[in-house]
């Protein structure tokens with residue numbers, strides 16, 4: 001699913017109005033109806049509703065929602081925050097219609113702000129995509145009052161005061177909603193880790209904006225949906241055999257961190273790889289053979305770390321259809337030497353994670369040795385070591401895009417809504433996963449998944465989008481079974497289902 005800029009969204013609204021065609025006021029009615037349907041499916045009439053409206057079209061939506069909820073016999077009190085002398089045309093139209101059936105309270109200064117009580121619902125329709133400057137004056141006071149109230153807060157389209165695709169200045173006053181119900185497409189702000197407080201749980205509702213326009217509008221930002229992922233997944237041929245699904249090599253583990261190797265190996269096997277060889281320090285040989293009997297084990301000559309001096313005659317690297325390196329390997333000098341040799345000899349895209357990334361960050365000449373189209377899977381701290389500190393989420397997105405494009409890597413920046421930056425300059429945000437997955441070993445599981453997908457012949461961008469989605473989906477299934485708090489990395493592997 002595409003994520004459009006504010007400017008593009010405005011053009012999309014306009015295009016829909018002209019080409020459907022539909023009168024602007026009817027499009028607003030559709031938006032209000034979609035919000036109302038979402039609301040009535042979740043909240044019953046026992047909870048009084050206070051709707052706070054601005055003077056633009058976001059306020060117009062609020063007035064229309066107030067009318068629709070009043071007609072459904074919800075207990076509604078409507079407020080108009082009078083921060084400017086002018087109202088939008090569609091605001092005025094909905095104002096006239098609401099006045100016929102209900103009263104409206106005007107907020108011009110602080111003493112007009114009502115006390116908002118527990119069990120009430122506050123609907124925020126003060127400012128939407130038209131936000132052009134930081135909030136101030138009476139708007140700021142109303143936002144503060146809503147934020148300090150015990151009510152459930154629901155933002156219409158976007159929280160008032162939050163810019164949809166650029167950074168807010170420090171000390172901005174922004175609604176902190178429990179829910180955001182947005183029209184038609186997600187906004188970039190909803191996917192940024194530091195803005196979660198200003199988004200809450202977000203839902204999007206379809207308001208029938210032009211599909212044709214969305215299809216031909218260029219964007220570099222995408223939000224992965226289940227439908228898209230279904231198209232990526234390749235069905236298995238009845239006559240296939242284990243040779244059809246590739247042979248992966250994982251270089252993992254060190255003394256005290258063999259668990260990372262086991263987690264990556266099991267996830268790799270659960271993700272459909274045909275054959276798996278795992279290279280581990282000698283101390284990990286029995287551990288791996290015992291816990292992952294399905295894998296072949298290639299012990300390193302070193303007892304505690306990977307040194308790149310195999311104990312047994314090792315096959316050529318070209319034997320393997322995919323190579324994954326990093327989980328649990330540590331950063332010993334011998335391991336650095338192993339990584340240097342591996343990167344120089346590898347011909348195909350690899351999966352590079354954890355300490356392999358830390359070693360690369362400290363030895364930057366290695367960046368040029370990484371095969372093009374390799375997948376790097378840093379968490380934010382590792383990515384910062386690889387690049388630089390960022391000043392905002394949007395600054396980080398720029399750094400991410402440039403790094404992936406310049407080096408021709410696929411970079412999977414892990415977190416809520418993991419961002420996948422590709423060599424062609426696009427960024428895909430993931431839609432699955434939950435906070436229960438913020439626990440040791442989940443990244444090792446992802447490395448195993450991605451290595452298995454590359455081994456099966458998936459293109460690295462497809463592998464990253466599909467693998468990250470299924471990793472999150474398995475995490476969601478695991479959280480359903482045991483709750484988020486008790487979730488462990490191995491539960492994710494056990495919950496993988498590729499159909």
Ligand SMILES: NC(=O)C1=CN([C@@H]2O[C@H](COP(=O)(O)OP(=O)(O)OC[C@H]3O[C@@H](n4cnc5c(N)ncnc54)[C@H](O)[C@@H]3O)[C@@H](O)[C@H]2O)[C@@H](O)CC1
Nearest residue numbers: 013028031056057058127128129130131132133134135157
């Ligand atoms: N355009 C369309 O066809 C549709 C628009 N819809 C709604 O319309 C919204 C956008 O409406 P508008 O473009 O009228 O914009 P808003 O309603 O977000 O803003 C209204 C006005 O507030 C002023 N303003 C900006 N920043 C301010 C600040 N910090 N303090 C005080 N005033 C400020 C602006 O000059 C702007 O004209 C969307 O978010 C959505 O809710 C929906 O009805 C769906 C259809």
Ligand SMILES: [K+]
Nearest residue numbers: 124127158160
């Ligand atoms: K709003």
